[in-house]
Amino acid sequence: MARLLLFASAREAAGVSRDTVAGATVAEVLGAAKQQFGPSFEAVLASCTVWLNGEECSPDALVGEADEIAVLPPVSGGSDISALSLDQLRAQRNALQDEEDAVSFVRRLAQGRLDIARDEQRRRSSGVPSSADITDGITRVFAEERGSGSNRPPRDTAVVVDHPLVLELETLCVESGFGGLRQLDDAELESCCQQLSEFEARVSLQRKSLFVQIDALSSELVRRYRAGSTNVDALLDENN
Structure with a gap:
C-alpha cells in the first residue's frame, strides 16, 4: 500500500489528486489504480512518468505505507514539443513558470506554518510557559534562512488568493486547528x-x-537556436 499522487491530466482522469492504493510494488499499485479509476486513467497513465518518493523508479520497486508514488503526465498532456511553434513553446513555458511561481509560494507558506507548529512543540518540550508571547516564536521562525531548493533566479510572484493550493492549505489549517495552536493538546x-x-x-x-x-521546453528552445532554426532575439523576446 502506498500514497498515490496524481497531477494534471492524470488527476483529471482519476477525479482525485491523491489516494491510498493497495499493492506491494509500484506496478501493483498502478494496476490497482487502473482498475479503480477506469480506462480514461489507464490511457493517460500509458504516457506518464512515475516517481517513487521523488525519484524515477522501476515497476518492481517495493512500496510501503509511508511511500509516495507520483504520476506525472508529459508536457501539455503528451504533445510533441518539437512540433510546437516558437510562440506555442514560449507560451507553454511561461504558463508553467507562472504555475511554478504559485506552487513555490504556497510551498513557502506551508513551510512557514509547519515551522511555527513545530516551534510550539519545541516550546512545550522545553517547558517554556504557555503565557510566553507566541509572536516570539513566529519572529524566530521567519528569521531563519531557508534554502530555496533550487538554483533558479527568483521571479516576481503574484498569486491569486483563490488558487486551488492556497485554498487547500487554508482549509487544512482550519481543520487541523493551526489557528489555535496553544489550545491544541x-x-x-x-x-x-x-x-x-x-x-x-x-x-x-x-x-x-x-x-x-x-527544463524540457527550455531545452527545446536551446536546441532550435543551436540548430539555426531560430535566432537568439526571437528566443529572448517574450512579448511576441
Whole structure:
C-alpha cells in the first residue's frame, strides 16, 4: 500500500489528486489504480512518468505505507514539443513558470506554518510557559534562512488568493486547528504538524515536476537556436 499522487491530466482522469492504493510494488499499485479509476486513467497513465518518493523508479520497486508514488503526465498532456511553434513553446513555458511561481509560494507558506507548529512543540518540550508571547516564536521562525531548493533566479510572484493550493492549505489549517495552536493538546498538535508536513511534501513534488517540464521546453528552445532554426532575439523576446 502506498500514497498515490496524481497531477494534471492524470488527476483529471482519476477525479482525485491523491489516494491510498493497495499493492506491494509500484506496478501493483498502478494496476490497482487502473482498475479503480477506469480506462480514461489507464490511457493517460500509458504516457506518464512515475516517481517513487521523488525519484524515477522501476515497476518492481517495493512500496510501503509511508511511500509516495507520483504520476506525472508529459508536457501539455503528451504533445510533441518539437512540433510546437516558437510562440506555442514560449507560451507553454511561461504558463508553467507562472504555475511554478504559485506552487513555490504556497510551498513557502506551508513551510512557514509547519515551522511555527513545530516551534510550539519545541516550546512545550522545553517547558517554556504557555503565557510566553507566541509572536516570539513566529519572529524566530521567519528569521531563519531557508534554502530555496533550487538554483533558479527568483521571479516576481503574484498569486491569486483563490488558487486551488492556497485554498487547500487554508482549509487544512482550519481543520487541523493551526489557528489555535496553544489550545491544541499534544496529539492534536502532532496531527497538525503531520498534515502540514504531508502537504508541503506533496507541493514540493509538484514543484519538482514543473521544473522537469520547464527544463524540457527550455531545452527545446536551446536546441532550435543551436540548430539555426531560430535566432537568439526571437528566443529572448517574450512579448511576441
